[in-house]
Amino acid sequence: MMKLMALKKKHALTLLIISHTPKRNLSNPITQNDLAGSKKLYNFFDNVFAIGQSAQDKRIKFVKQVKVRASEYMYDSDNVIVYEITSEDGYVRFLHKGYGKESEHLRDKSEEDESQVRSYILTCHREGKSVREIADLVDRSKTSVHRIIAREKNKEDVAPVEAVPPGDVGQVGQVGQLGQPEPVQVHGRSGIRDDLVFEMDENHCFL
Numbered sequence: 001m002m003k004l005m006a007l008k009k010k011h012a013l014t015l016l017i018i019s020h021t022p023k024r025n026l027s028n029p030i031t032q033n034d035l036a037g038s039k040k041l042y043n044f045f046d047n048v049f050a051i052g053q054s055a056q057d058k059r060i061k062f063v064k065q066v067k068v069r070a071s072e073y074m075y076d077s078d079n080v081i082v083y084e085i086t087s088e089d090g091y092v093r094f095l096h097k098g099y100g101k102e103s104e105h106l107r108d109k110s111e112e113d114e115s116q117v118r119s120y121i122l123t124c125h126r127e128g129k130s131v132r133e134i135a136d137l138v139d140r141s142k143t144s145v146h147r148i149i150a151r152e153k154n155k156e157d158v159a160p161v162e163a164v165p166p167g168d169v170g171q172v173g174q175v176g177q178l179g180q181p182e183p184v185q186v187h188g189r190s191g192i193r194d195d196l197v198f199e200m201d202e203n204h205c206f207l
Contacts, residue, residue: 001041001044004017005044019035019041021035021050022034025113025116026106026107027106027108028138029102029106029139030050030064030066031066031139032048032066032067033139034050042067045069046069046070047065047068047069047071048065048066048067049063049064049065049066049075050063050064050066051063052064052080052102054082054105055107056104056105057084059084059085059086060082060084060085060097060105061082061083061084061085061094062080062081062082062100062105063081063083064077064080064081064102077101077102077103078101078102079100080099080100080101080102081096082096082097082098082099082100082105083095083096084097117138117140118148120137120138121140121145121149122148122149122152131145131146131149
């Protein structure tokens, strides 16, 4: 990139640099974070525009200005340029369809999308990224990101409750002739009844 910038200054050139975006969620608006590679590349450009895929129709594309340094912001998220990919006389081209809002071409967010965002936020947090950095990456507010991280931390801080193993928990004595319960003792203690001998192993607990 530095060599391209030097070439531009030396010969007073205007450069059109085409870059791709990584696989992105069609529920989210296009931002500078969708630029493939280092985010620092963004700082070298005077103007940046992106071509987005409409969730309404695979043939529909929209063009959005993402960065404008020295001119007017005309085609932001409220006024994207809408095109349809068409083929005429053997040539594929963009057919201008008008203008619209970017939100009209985004996919409705599902629970699966939200789950992926939460998972990505937690992964970034474990990698040591700050709340501000994560918020920029996922296009969420810092408060929202912090809430998701705090909720997960609270889950980790809660100690799991140890389950009581299944099995016999005791035996109630039978009622004697005088109406009082007869005591039941287990394993060799005095007064044990012969008809109540229990086989104990590591999976049983007696109270």
